[in-house]
């Protein structure tokens with residue numbers, strides 16, 4: 169079935185957790201894929217883990233709210249030792265950009281690596297792709313990795329997050345696209361005037377199979393990354409450059425990293441250092457509350 173609909177969410181997880189998902193979705197996936205080991209690196213209220221454990225699946229749930237950060241921590245390093253070679257299934261249900269804000273709202277304090285606190289849609293897609301590739305790395309050869317994701321409409325524009333994400337992932341590993349009808353959303357209860365193009369009432373499940381041997385894939389990723397650095401916005405260039413700089417760095421470090429990552433861009437832009445400083449300042453403002461990756465530049 170490539171279209172699914174579960175109006176009832178079942179007794180799993182927490183119905184009060186904003187953006188929680190019906191447990192029947194996970195039951196459907198487990199019936200389809202029959203994993204023996206399963207990890208959800210963004211488990212939220214733990215719906216997926218409740219369903220998995222009820223079915224006798226060896227399951228691990230992680231989330232930023234309990235200290236696991238999919239943008240900084242290698243998921244594979246967190247798997248139990250007896251899952252040799254990786255998990256049968258790694259599946260996540262990330263934030264849909266800023267549709268629901270998690271850190272500082274649903275739980276704890278605002279966190280700069282919270283996927284619901286990205287600077288903009290491009291920043292979100294960049295980070296989400298990094299997260300899904302982290303999932304891929306924790307999946308055994310022949311295992312499955314995937315996401316449940318929704319699209320977003322903002323100020324008249326339609327952000328097709330699910331299709332855009334696919335452009336970052338290896339096409340030859342794609343195995344299924346499942347459309348899930350969306351029920352009981354907050355927007356259902358809001359009164360809308362006439363919506364010219366209608367409301368978004370579906371989400372999408374993307375499933376990929378990790379193929380054995382990843383030399384080709386690593387190369388494809390490197391090319392893709394290079395393309396984003398040479399053609400992307402200055403914000404993408406700076407963000408890419410500072411990813412490898414560790415916990416503390418200076419503006420001079422950022423200049424060096426940007427120069428190393430995108431020498432052609434630097435040579436074409438006379439005032440590139442001013443641009444870099446401008447981006448750092450903007451990212452710092454966006455990270456908010458004086459904390460976070462962007463605030464480390466002194």
Ligand SMILES: C[S@@+](CC[C@H](N)C(=O)[O-])C[C@H]1O[C@@H](n2cnc3c(N)ncnc32)[C@H](O)[C@@H]1O
Pocket residue numbers: 181182185186187188189190209210211212213214215216230231232233236237238239261262263264270271281282283284
């Ligand atoms: C849509 S919710 C998951 C809801 C879950 N399926 C449920 O039914 O309760 C998305 C989750 O992603 C988590 N998250 C956001 N950024 C993260 C990050 N960098 N690392 C790990 N988890 C993150 C949020 O804390 C939130 O709990």
